[in-house]
Amino acid sequence: MNYSVYFEQNRELHLEELKQWLSIPSISALSEHKEDVNRAASWLADKLTLAGLENVEIIPTQGHPLVYAEHLHAPGKPTLLIYGHYDVQPVDPLHLWQTPPFEPAIRDNKIYARGATDDKGQVFMHIKAVEAILRQEGQLPVNIKFFIEGEEEVSSPNLLDYLSKGADRLTADAVLISDTALIEKGKPAICTGLRGLCSLEVAVHTANTDLHSGSFGGGVPNALHAMVSLLASLHDNQGAVSVAGFYDDVEPLSPAMKEEFAKQGVDEETLRTGLGLETLYGEDDYSFVERVGARPTLELNGVYGGFQGEGTKTVIPKEAHAKITCRLVANQNPQDILDKIERHLREHIQPGARLEIIQGEKANAFNIDPSHPMLQSAADAFERVYGTRAVFTKDGGSIPIVETFSRVLAAPVVLMGFGLPDENLHAPNEHFHLENFDKGLLTIIEYLKAL
Amino acid sequence: MNYSVYFEQNRELHLEELKQWLSIPSISALSEHKEDVNRAASWLADKLTLAGLENVEIIPTQGHPLVYAEHLHAPGKPTLLIYGHYDVQPVDPLHLWQTPPFEPAIRDNKIYARGATDDKGQVFMHIKAVEAILRQEGQLPVNIKFFIEGEEEVSSPNLLDYLSKGADRLTADAVLISDTALIEKGKPAICTGLRGLCSLEVAVHTANTDLHSGSFGGGVPNALHAMVSLLASLHDNQGAVSVAGFYDDVEPLSPAMKEEFAKQGVDEETLRTGLGLETLYGEDDYSFVERVGARPTLELNGVYGGFQGEGTKTVIPKEAHAKITCRLVANQNPQDILDKIERHLREHIQPGARLEIIQGEKANAFNIDPSHPMLQSAADAFERVYGTRAVFTKDGGSIPIVETFSRVLAAPVVLMGFGLPDENLHAPNEHFHLENFDKGLLTIIEYLKAL
CATH class of the missing domain: 3.30.70.360 (Alpha-Beta Plaits)
Structure with a gap:
């Protein structure tokens, strides 16, 4: 069956399930939500099991648990480690939310809730994509490991500890993470650098x-x-x-890198006026995106x-x-x-x-060469679904765990995010555009099949 | 009668009177003490009257009242305007006071109370000195005007207003203020500069x-x-x-000024270690007292x-x-x-x-030439009582009213203070050394007689 049709038919069911998960206030920073964080981990483990994954395990830590699951029945094919997080940011100031942060609501084809885009919504898509292939085809085109943590919003102390103690179980040919954003609507991106x-x-x-x-x-x-x-x-x-x-x-900026930066098409004048600035400011001879992405x-x-x-x-x-x-x-x-x-x-x-x-x-900073086949396949997958090839970007922010995965597992990390930059991450009225939920499911399918 | 003997005999009485005044919490900054400030002004006016001064008047202002009194029966002799203030600083933190701030107590020949040295104690001495001369001799050697305000601790807004509207009544040949300090015990000073x-x-x-x-x-x-x-x-x-x-x-520092600064005998090493500093710090080629006093x-x-x-x-x-x-x-x-x-x-x-x-x-800064006869007479008076000639100092602080008097009245201002630098002005346990109360009374008498 065509996956578009499959996801269309199951859309309501999927969104109801996602709403359940988003209703659990798994705020990792606040100790009074410890039980909620545990509930969110159990919910996740159950869904992974129902999706057909094996050896599902809730791994206790000094803090909040890690959740592991695997499906390793594609001999000779690459192994993909899917990382994400089920914990969320605090919700203050509460009075600025149009609807309560843990009562998910859909308006204008967006789902509003804390964690909608960061990161429950995006993790959920991977589960549903894997489930879809298993239901439709009975087997996966690659080997898959899920590794989802509950402390990303508090700097991943126990994940780093777990990784440092040896991570044989996590060995993979690539790490796939959906916790970043498109450049803008309809313009997918793969992040190849983090500061x-x-x-x-x-x-x-x-x-x-x-x-x-x-x-x-x-x-x-x-x-x-x-x-x-x-x-x-x-x-x-x-x-x-x-x-x-x-x-x-x-490293000095190569002409190829300058070209990738230029492709992002950031209009500095729009940016400047939006920020209410008399002038942007920074090192001579670099554009804004170069200053933030590569300096x-x-x-x-x-x-x-x-x-x-x-x-x-x-x-x-x-x-x-x-x-x-x-x-x-x-x-x-x-x-x-x-x-x-x-x-x-x-x-x-x-x-x-x-x-x-x-x-x-x-x-440490994270950098990966965009010509790596795992990244090129990801760009291909985006192109097949969005009709536009993903741009390779450098993000000015820091996600320390990305560089740690890349170093400890000696594997490429593919940052294939489906959020949008203005979805109010860490702020009131966090939301996730369902257009990217729909297209993202198909993009993941395309990617898994292309590997 | 010898004034030493007179003040000795009346000492207990005088201190009891001073305690009465110090018991009135005339905190100008706090509106809940408005009535107390008025009471302190009335008390002052009564004492001026009892001392033999004339035309005693409580002058209302937009804020706290001014108190005026005069004794102008020395034709051909100079007129001295005695300025001071009867308001006091707030007393927080109250728990650090050994005895309550408005229950004056004498310990170790010091009187402890808010206002003891700043400035009720010092104003009181002038009243008692004038009273002593009038009682002993029936007339004063100079013309005297008292002009005491109740807003010094809140920057004298209404006094400045009063002065700016014409101050004919205050015309004088010199302004005498006792609201400063000796350099240290036994070492009198006349301040000739304020920043x-x-x-x-x-x-x-x-x-x-x-x-x-x-x-x-x-x-x-x-x-x-x-x-x-x-x-x-x-x-x-x-x-x-x-x-x-x-x-x-x-102005560049003249050799004469440098000499006066050197006379203060400040030991920079003692100062440095007392402040816990690795080094003092400031403009090259100036000593600490020069930096603070003249720069x-x-x-x-x-x-x-x-x-x-x-x-x-x-x-x-x-x-x-x-x-x-x-x-x-x-x-x-x-x-x-x-x-x-x-x-x-x-x-x-x-x-x-x-x-x-x-x-x-x-x-504005205030400066007066130490060779002015009014200042030399003051130094003489100190010398006769303390056995040590007063040093002419420049103080790094600011008392805006001093420069205003000097400018508006076109008269020299004599800063003849009897406090000591460590008497906890504006702090808990404010006190006044009675040694300087006793010697100060005599110094004022000597000064009035010498003019």
């Missing part, structure tokens, strides 16, 4: 107490002066990072010290604080970058100010 | 919303980057102010923007804020300085960031 991340907190201390600017102003160090001059030294006046060696392991950045996320109340307070603050994160690309090593920044800060701190640095998160 | 003040608030705005550093980092302006580079441009790396023309109206300063009192919580947030803030005050010296005009700073900021703001500047307070 890495590192973070640090910086404190500057001067005197042992705040001082009166009348009695001491001009004669003692001011922690805020020390901090702003220190932070200002981190960039040149074009926004390029001034830390020695920061760009050492950044590293060092951002001040927070700076504070001294008086923040109304009016005037003639105080010389004894301390100041800054929070910094970097997005990393190519071969930049997060630890190396943190060490270079720390060295820069220690060299540039003014006399009389004491520096305290706490290094934080570290995640 | 002026100006303030401004600066905001930097970039996009119309906070942005995700993954999706936008490196491609858009970051308000914090714009702010720190802007603020860092305000100083060179020695702490000198980089604003064009900032020092134009600052202007531009201080960042508060800077804030972006994320201040625990952990990491990969946000690109859309705005950042700074609070700035300057202490001014010599002929620096606060409005001129504010305009120069504003020009500097507008010239140095990075592309893509929008600047918002709010100018705030403005007060």
Whole structure:
């Protein structure tokens, strides 16, 4: 039977099932939802079993459980590991939701609920695609492993732990993840790069107490002066990072990469006015998508010290604080970058100010060559369903687990996402366009059959 | 009769009277104490009358009343305007007071109460000194006007208004104020300089919303980057102010001034270790007391923007804020300085960031030549009682009313204070050393007789 017809006939049933799952408030960050997270894992395990998968297992961890399932009856064919997550973000502020976040509602061919696009909706499509092939044909064209976690929204601590302890069971020829987005409606994308991340907190201390600017102003160090001059030294006046060696392991943009970026067709003027900016800003000689997709950045996320109340307070603050994160690309090593920044800060701190640095998160950038056959097949599958070949993009964000999979399993990771950028991920009124639910099911079928 | 003996005999009575006044919680900043402030003014007017002063008047204002009194029966002799204030600071945090702030207590020859040294105790001494002369001799050696306000702790809005409307009644040959301190026990000082003040608030705005550093980092302006580079441009790396023309109206330090500063005998090493500093910090070629007493300063009192919580947030803030005050010296005009700073900021703001500047307070610096006979007589009076000639100091703080008196009345202002620097002004356990109460009474008598 034609899969279009199959999915058409089963659409209502599928959406009712998805609504059930979306009704479970599996918020991983909030301990009062621990039981809900467990319920969402059980629901998932049941559906995987009903779909015909085998060795379905809920794997307990120190935190929320992992869910595993497999169907390994295609000897000689590649093995695909499908990763996703069944946990969701918190829902505050609740009053901004048009319909309650855990009472899924369909309006204008979109399904509204927390988790609709990120990521239950997309995980659900893979289950239904596999189920469809098994029901229609009795066997799968490839070997499949499902590996779905419940802690993606809290940085996957136990998944990383599980992977680091040896992941023989997860061995695969490719990892398939649907947790990203099309460029826009009708314009599919395969993400071939994610930036890495590192973070640090910086404190500057001067005197042992705040001082009166009348009695001491001009004669003692001011922690805020020390901090702003220190932070200002981190960039040149074009926004390029001034830390020695920061760009050492950044690859120059090849003409082919520039061409892929240009294909995204981002209109900078539209972007600028949409953000209410007088001008975009960044390193010379790069377009916006190149800056965000292929160049590293060092951002001040927070700076504070001294008086923040109304009016005037003639105080010389004894301390100041800054929070910094970097997005990393190519071969930049997060630890190396943190060490270079720390060295820069220690060299540039003014006399009389004491520096305290706490290094934080570290995640490598992810990159994959778009010419890899697994990615080309994915682009083909998109083209057959959407009528437009997927563009290979570099995303400026960070999904640390992607690089970890790629490294630990030594397998290509295919980021084949069906969301849209404006579906309110992590925000009120999260939704998922059902056009991409329908087309996505067919695209997955096409992809599995093409491998 | 010898005045030492007189004050000795009346000491207990005087201190009981002072305790009465200190018991009235005349906190000008808190509207619930409005009636207490009025009571403190009435108490003062009664005491001035009882002391023998004439035309005693409680002058209503939009806020708290002014109290005026005079004794003008010394034709051909100079007229002295004695200024002070009867309002006090709030008392929080109350639990840190060893005895309640409005239940005056004497311990170790110090009187503890809010207002003990700032400024009821010092105003009270002038009343008792004038009363003593009138009782002992029936007439004063000079003409005296008392002019005591109830809003000093809230920046004297109505006094300034009163002065600006013409102050014929206040005409005097000198203004005498006791609201400052000795350098240390046994080491009297006459303050001949106070720094002026100006303030401004600066905001930097970039996009119309906070942005995700993954999706936008490196491609858009970051308000914090714009702010720190802007603020860092305000100083060179020695702490000198980089604003064009900032020092134009600052007088170079004369050898005589340097000598007066050296006389203060501040030990910089003791100061440094007391503040827990690795090093003092400021303009080259100036000592600490010179930097604070004779050099202007531009201080960042508060800077804030972006994320201040625990952990990491990969946000690109859309705005950042700074609070700035300057202490001014010599002929620096606060409005001129504010305009120069504003020009500097507008010239140095990075592309893509929008600047918002709010100018705030403005007060001129005060300076008087120590060779003025009115000041030399004051130093003589100190010497006769303390056995040590008063040092002429420049204070880094600002008392805007001093410069206003000096300008509006075209009269020298004699800052003859009897407090000590560690008497917890504006803090819990404010107190006044009775040694300086006793010696101060005699010093005032000596001064009035010497004029």
